[in-house]
Amino acid sequence: MSDPETLDVIVDMDLCDGHGQCEFAAPAVFQLDDEGELQYEPHPPASERGRVEQAIRLCPVQAIKLGS
Template sequence: MKVVVDTNKCQDHGQCVFAAPDVFRLDEAGRLAYVSGPDESLRADVEDAADVCPLQAITLED
């Protein structure tokens, strides 16, 4: 599984951080940082993060 974040859409709202804290975080500057290839066991969390993103900037690729 590969996580792709469209950085042109992302406005660092952080909803994904709450949904999948093992994959997404906000760095010290408040910008989104993430693991692009998380373990498959985190798929449900990443799907939730993609669903709650207000700008739909997160997609998954297999």
């Protein structure tokens, strides 16, 4: 059962090309490391929902989704 206080963020790392649009949209959740690899918080607070949804829309390869 999901915690209503947090989100379930899922990133398909096989699809992710490190474009970084998610980092611009939700920097508290997504960061590119020094090698350009995506690091992310899989269970950010629900207050990040709007920014995560923006990151999902901006991802050029549709690698991000919200779980249930």
